Amino acid sequence: MTDWNAASEHLSKPLDPKHVKGRAQGGGQVQYIEGWHAIAEMNRIFGFGEWSRETVELRQLGEAREVNGKFRVDYMARVRVTVGGITRDGCGFGQGIDRDVGQAHESGLKEAETDAMKRAMMTFGNPFGLALYDKSRENVRAPEETPAEMRDRLKEALQSQRDVQTLAKLWKQKTFTAAFARLPEPMQGELTRVYSEQTARVCQAPENGAQYQ
Known part of the structure; x- marks a missing residue:
């Protein structure tokens, strides 16, 4: 059974900047946390076996197309994350780019699933990237020393x-x-x-x- 009192202490803590990554997108800079880190935080805060994730929708958007010698293929996904009876859904997008069309498909669907998973996890609190949605970044800071x-x-x-x-x-x-x-x-x-x-x-x-x- 999930101990929400104990979990809430972790969920409300600021997001450590060392876990925040960045990439160029649409002429700007997008900040995010990596998928493996989000999973590690779920295990740390809620415990192994105390949460689950399910891909409830995975859909290819259009056909694969070749651009400059590489195939591009787009996917959307919807992932459901459940913790202690509480269920959250998240939608995500992924684009695979590779000279091999099969690898492009694999990359695109994995990226879409990971993006959707993180969006679902984000709703649980700062450690999963919720703090990044606040433009002031008030809750993105290094933890205080004990x-x-x-x-x-x-x-x-x-x-x-x-x-x-x-x-x-x-x-x-x-x-x-x-x-x-x-x-x-x-x-x-x-x-x-x-x-x-x-x-x-x-x-x-x-x-x-x-x-x-």
Whole structure:
């Protein structure tokens, strides 16, 4: 059974720009998410086996035609996506272009099915491209770091320093101190210990006559 409360938290989150692709179309630029990513998000949010997709219509539009030595063929598709008893339909278009007419047909129908599937999935929320329909792109942005992720990033930065001067400079850097200030006190204490331990390590390394690893 689909847990819509848990799913809603994911569906309302902004769409990460790293998943957005672009292509030239009609003299402009079209942004979209790839089909494999949409399927991966359905599995992640709803779970394997908790959703289904069905191609309810697939139709060739006109006859295949040859243009500049390549065959072109157009298809339209209607795909139905069902999650937890909720059904959404989407229509899509695909055009196959290839020197081999069979390959052109295959490419066109696959593109139409994928386009229709994504349009049906889009209605579930931002992770499936809904955010791209808003011209302001308000919900297309990188996710915020969790405190644990921020702590780990600062910790790694401290442990990567190889001399006292650069370590002290990093510790006082404005961006570092601003991030440090946003962390809970236990995490601040942990990073303070890391800073002290790393300072001791880099101070001892020259005395041992060995390069610090």
